[in-house]
Amino acid sequence: MNLFYLIDIFAVAVCAITATLEAGRKEMDLFGVLVVGLVSGVGGGTVRDLLLGRLPVFWVADETYVVSALSAGTASFFIARRMHLPANFFLIPDAIGMALFTVIGTGIALQLGFSWLIAALMGVVTAVCGGIIRDILCNEIPLIFRTEIYATASLAGALLMVALSRSGVSYNIASIAVMLVIVAIRLSAIRWHIHLPKLKTKID
Amino acid sequence: MNLFYLIDIFAVAVCAITATLEAGRKEMDLFGVLVVGLVSGVGGGTVRDLLLGRLPVFWVADETYVVSALSAGTASFFIARRMHLPANFFLIPDAIGMALFTVIGTGIALQLGFSWLIAALMGVVTAVCGGIIRDILCNEIPLIFRTEIYATASLAGALLMVALSRSGVSYNIASIAVMLVIVAIRLSAIRWHIHLPKLKTKID
Amino acid sequence: MNLFYLIDIFAVAVCAITATLEAGRKEMDLFGVLVVGLVSGVGGGTVRDLLLGRLPVFWVADETYVVSALSAGTASFFIARRMHLPANFFLIPDAIGMALFTVIGTGIALQLGFSWLIAALMGVVTAVCGGIIRDILCNEIPLIFRTEIYATASLAGALLMVALSRSGVSYNIASIAVMLVIVAIRLSAIRWHIHLPKLKTKID
Numbered sequence: 175m176n177l178f179y180l181i182d183i184f185a186v187a188v189c190a191i192t193a194t195l196e197a198g199r200k201e202m203d204l205f206g207v208l209v210v211g212l213v214s215g216v217g218g219g220t221v222r223d224l225l226l227g228r229l230p231v232f233w234v235a236d237e238t239y240v241v242s243a244l245s246a247g248t249a250s251f252f253i254a255r256r257m258h259l260p261a262n263f264f265l266i267p268d269a270i271g272m273a274l275f276t277v278i279g280t281g282i283a284l285q286l287g288f289s290w291l292i293a294a295l296m297g298v299v300t301a302v303c304g305g306i307i308r309d310i311l312c313n314e315i316p317l318i319f320r321t322e323i324y325a326t327a328s329l330a331g332a333l334l335m336v337a338l339s340r341s342g343v344s345y346n347i348a349s350i351a352v353m354l355v356i357v358a359i360r361l362s363a364i365r366w367h368i369h370l371p372k373l374k375t376k377i378d
Numbered sequence: 379m380n381l382f383y384l385i386d387i388f389a390v391a392v393c394a395i396t397a398t399l400e401a402g403r404k405e406m407d408l409f410g411v412l413v414v415g416l417v418s419g420v421g422g423g424t425v426r427d428l429l430l431g432r433l434p435v436f437w438v439a440d441e442t443y444v445v446s447a448l449s450a451g452t453a454s455f456f457i458a459r460r461m462h463l464p465a466n467f468f469l470i471p472d473a474i475g476m477a478l479f480t481v482i483g484t485g486i487a488l489q490l491g492f493s494w495l496i497a498a499l500m501g502v503v504t505a506v507c508g509g510i511i512r513d514i515l516c517n518e519i520p521l522i523f524r525t526e527i528y529a530t531a532s533l534a535g536a537l538l539m540v541a542l543s544r545s546g547v548s549y550n551i552a553s554i555a556v557m558l559v560i561v562a563i564r565l566s567a568i569r570w571h572i573h574l575p576k577l578k579t580k581i582d
Numbered sequence: 583m584n585l586f587y588l589i590d591i592f593a594v595a596v597c598a599i600t601a602t603l604e605a606g607r608k609e610m611d612l613f614g615v616l617v618v619g620l621v622s623g624v625g626g627g628t629v630r631d632l633l634l635g636r637l638p639v640f641w642v643a644d645e646t647y648v649v650s651a652l653s654a655g656t657a658s659f660f661i662a663r664r665m666h667l668p669a670n671f672f673l674i675p676d677a678i679g680m681a682l683f684t685v686i687g688t689g690i691a692l693q694l695g696f697s698w699l700i701a702a703l704m705g706v707v708t709a710v711c712g713g714i715i716r717d718i719l720c721n722e723i724p725l726i727f728r729t730e731i732y733a734t735a736s737l738a739g740a741l742l743m744v745a746l747s748r749s750g751v752s753y754n755i756a757s758i759a760v761m762l763v764i765v766a767i768r769l770s771a772i773r774w775h776i777h778l779p780k781l782k783t784k785i786d
Binding site: 200202203204205206209220224229230231234237240241255310311312313 | 429493495496499520533575
C-alpha cells in the first residue's frame with residue numbers, strides 16, 4: 175500500500191465522477207451513468223494493458239479500482255440530482271488524475287522494457303483513452319481532440335518521464351516532477367485558452 | 379454437444395437478427411448489415427475474453443458462432459426487405475439470449491477463479507457489450523443506457539448466479555434458475571415500463 | 583527488410599493521410615488529427631492481433647509503423663492547410679493499401695493455423711477496422727457500410743488468398759495476384775458506382 179497506489183485509485187474515482195456528470199446531460203439512467211463512469215475511469219489503463227498484452231487487465235486483477243469507480247459514480251449521481259455543481263469544479267482534480275495516469279502508463283511500459291516512443295505513447299493512451307471512450311458512448315466527437323492543450327500536456331510529461339528515467343533519476347522523484355509539469359501545462363492552457371493550431375481541410 | 383452450447387449458438391443468432399434490423403434503419407448495405415450483426419452477436423463475449431485474457435477469443439477458436447451469426451443475418455436481411463416485422467417480434471428471444479449470455483459470462487469467470495464482483499461484471503459485459511457496439515456503429519447513444527431495466531436485470535441475475543454457485547448449487551440448476559429470473563425481470567420491466575431513475579445533471 | 587514490409591509501412595502511412603484529411607473536416611486540432619491518423623493506420627492490425635492473441639500488438643513490437651503514421655499525418659496536416667487537394671487524390675493508394683492489409687491479415691492467420699473462414703475474416707478485419715474506428719472517432723456512421731463495394735472487395739480477395747494458398751501456390755505469387763484482384767474490383771466499383779443492395783427495414 176504505497177502513495178502512488180492510493181493516488182491511482184483516487185484518479186480512477188475522479189474520472190468516474192466527471193464522466194457521471196457528462197452522462198447526466200444525456201439523460202441516461204443510473205445504470206448507464208455507472209457504466210460510463212466505470213469505463214471512463216478504467217478505460218485508459220485497459221487499452222494500455224490490451225496493447226501491451228498484460229492480461230487479465232489491471233482492474234480484473236485488482237477489483238479495488240472497480241469498487242472505487244462505482245462508489246464515486248453512485249455518490250455523484252445522487253449528489254448531482256440535488257445540487258448545482260460549477261462546471262469547472264473538477265478541472266484541478268481532473269488535471270491531477272490525467273498527470274498521474276500519464277506517469278503510471280509510461281512507467282509500466284518502461285519497466286516492461288519497451289522503447290521510449292512506445293512508453294510515451296502508453297502514457298498518453300492511459301491518460302486519454304478513458305475520456306475518448308466516454309465521449310464515444312455519449313455520441314460526441316471526443317473532447318480532447320478539440321479542447322485546450324490536454325493530451326499534448328500528457329505527451330510532454332511522458333517524454334520528460336522517459337528522459338528523466340534514462341538519466342538515472344529515481345522513479346519517485348521523476349514521477350513527482352512530471353506530475354507537476356503536466357498539471358502546470360494543463361492549468362496554464364485552461365487559464366489562457368491556449369490551443370494547438372486547428373486544421374480546416376480545404377479538400378473538396 | 380450439450381444443451382447450453384446449442385442455446386449459446388441460438389443466442390448469438392438472435393442478437394445478429396435484431397442488430398440486422400436496427401442496421402437496416404440506417405440504410406446500410408448488405409455487408410454493413412452483416413458486420414453489425416456479427417459484431418453484435420459475438421461482441422459481448424469478445425470483450426469478456428479480451429479483459430480476462432482468454433485468447434484467441436471464443437469465436438476465433440470455434441467458428442460455429444461466426445457461421446450462426448452470418449447465416450441468421452443474411453436470412454433476416456432478405457426477409458426484412460419483403461415483409462413488415464412488428465417491432466416487438468424479438469423481445470422474448472432477445473430477453474432469453476441476454477439471460478443466457480449473462481449465465482455464460484458469469485460462469486466462465488467463476489470457473490477461472492475470479493472474485494464475485496469480477497464474475498458478475500463479466501456476466502453483464504457478455505450480455506450487453508454486443509448491443510453497445512451495435513449502437514456505436516449505428517451512431518446512436520447505446521439504447522441500454524436509456525431503456526427499461528435491461529442491464530440491471532442482467533446484473534441481478536449475475537449476482538444470483540454467484541450466490542447460488544457459492545452455496546453449492548449445481549451449475550445446471552443455477553443456470554436455469556438465473557435465466558428464469560432474468561427473463562421474468564426483463565419482461566416485467568417491458569410490460570409495465572419500469573425504469574431506473576434518470577439523472578438530469580444540473581451542472582452549468 | 584523485404585518488399586512486403588516496405589509496402590505495409592507505406593499502407594499505414596496512406597491510411598494515416600486519408601484519415602488526417604477526414605479529421606480536418608471536423609476542425610480537430612493537430613493532436614486530434616495525429617491520433618485519428620495513427621489509429622486509422624494501425625487500427626485494423628491492432629484488432630486482428632487482439633482477436634488472435636498476438637500480443638503485444640504489432641506496432642508496439644515494431645515502432646516503425648508508429649513513426650510512419652505520425653510522420654505522414656504531420657506532413658499532410660501542414661500541406662492540407664495550404665493547398666486544395668482533390669477528394670479522389672488518394673483513391674488509388676487507398677485501394678492498394680486496403681488490398682495489402684487484406685493479404686497480410688489473411689496470411690498471418692493462415693500461418694498461425696486458423697481455418698479458412700477465420701483467416702478470411704482476419705483479412706477483412708485488418709483491411710477495414712482502421713477506417714471504422716476513424717469514422718467512430720469522427721462521429722460518423724462508418725463509411726464502409728454505405729460506400730461502393732469496399733469491404734466486399736477485401737472479402738473476395740481474402741477468400742481467393744485462402745484458395746490459392748490451399749492449392750499450393752507460393753505466398754508471394756498468391757499475394758500479388760490477390761492484390762491485383764482487389765484493386766481491380768475496388769476501382770471498378772468506384773468507376774461505375776457499383777453498390778451492394780441496401781436494406782430499408784420495414785419494421786415499425
